[in-house]
Amino acid sequence: MIKFCNLFSGSSGNSTYIETDTTKILIDAGVSCTRIVKALESLGVSFSDIDAILITHEHTDHTKGLTTIAKKFNIPIYATEKTWSQMCSLNVCDSCKYTFTPDKNFEIGDANIHPFSIPHDAIDPCGFSILSDGKKITVATDIGHVEERLITEMTGSDILLIESNYDTDTLFCGAYPYFLKKRIASDVGHLSNESTSKLVKTLYENGVTKFILGHLSKENNFPELAYQTVLNELNSSTLNVPFHLSVAGRDTVDDILEIV
Template identity: 40%
Template sequence: MRFASISSGSSGNVSFVSSGAHHILLDAGVGIRSIESALRGLDISCKDIEGICVTHEHIDHIKAIGSLCRKYTIPVYATLGTLQGILLCDAMKEFPKELLRPILKDESFQIGDLSVLPFSVSHDTRDPVAYRVSCGEKSVAVVTDLGCYDEYTISHLQKLDVLLLEANHDVTMVEKGPYPMALKRRILSNVGHLSNLHSGELLKELVHPDLKKVFLGHLSAENNDPDLALATVKKEVKEPELEIALAKRSALSDCVEW
């Protein structure tokens, strides 16, 4: 399998997953030219993408969906609530509805030889999910935009090879920062975003000998610091041999192949 984060942050989110024979995107929240360029850097054409699996309808996850689907006729997979939210966006009024593929949480579906499992996360949108993608015994998950986690979350993230996990903010930076109080409450709520500390606590539950690499993603530009995020998570996990890296905010991160 191959995995690469094309962009991860409040300005836009896209991930690439491949079995070698089949290729998909998780979200498409940056401009189409950025996605085309990043895929070329991976020796992939947008024409090779067989599906876009959307986590939720916020614009930083769906920005390029309309243009990608119109240009390349790529099916879009999402829960019914998310599909409804997508169609309400002004940019999606010309969206080719025949490309919509409703999915159900906790029911895996196939795109080529990739098995895609959507599972529920706690976020302030209609019907948000995260995704675990498998090919045979190999698997990767992308888990961002969740305000909290529980045993259900943990159960869906066992025995991964690669993980992109949200480490959105430092709580003190949010509390002391310039954001309006209502926005601070949203970020820190159970339907907001995962803090560095909570990211580390969750990751500690997921470590196993075959976990090859973890990317910390969706870092806030205003309420986090990359070095602080890494230090906080590593301190909590206490696994010096585990490779933990940062998913870049607006650029292609290192591609992992296994």
């Protein structure tokens, strides 16, 4: 059995909860410690029961809560060495610092963690697949563009949280300065709804059926638009297999998805 619950998702902060038979893991802590504590409490989980926090990369929307978390709870926090080198200002004590290497699996309790590199403008950004009891959950946000190897990484996932960051027209007609628009749409920025929809269709035809769209931009996207863009693409497939498609809540704790 493996449980998945999105706590926070979007450019304003990200945190995902994953629970296996004996292990409780957070991926990212991009909102305040207090908000994560409350979100976990709403699931009946105490923060002190969390076994580890995995960090995808150093950007604030993934790391904001770490300073307080490290001070209040003595929880192992895993990041790559390069990512730690960019997080000095967070003042995380050494006893909480754990490292991993991209593409090298490691164990936390009964969970096997597979970190894989993603193209994004951070020093050493990663996505994660959590494998336990023959199940696989993948969390992949902050992806500048889709590479063939990423399709391989995501194939076989029982649940996939995938970024659908921006609508291209909304981004380029919006108020962001031009350099920021270029950065977001670049090969090391974020995925557009259109790119995500094509990736999701490919993965669906490879056998993945549960998709959660996440890390939506508040300014350059709309949940309904992201959902509809991906839904249209899925519906254009000749496959007739039922699927789950939803949009991760920005600030609301989503329902727990359970894979048994």
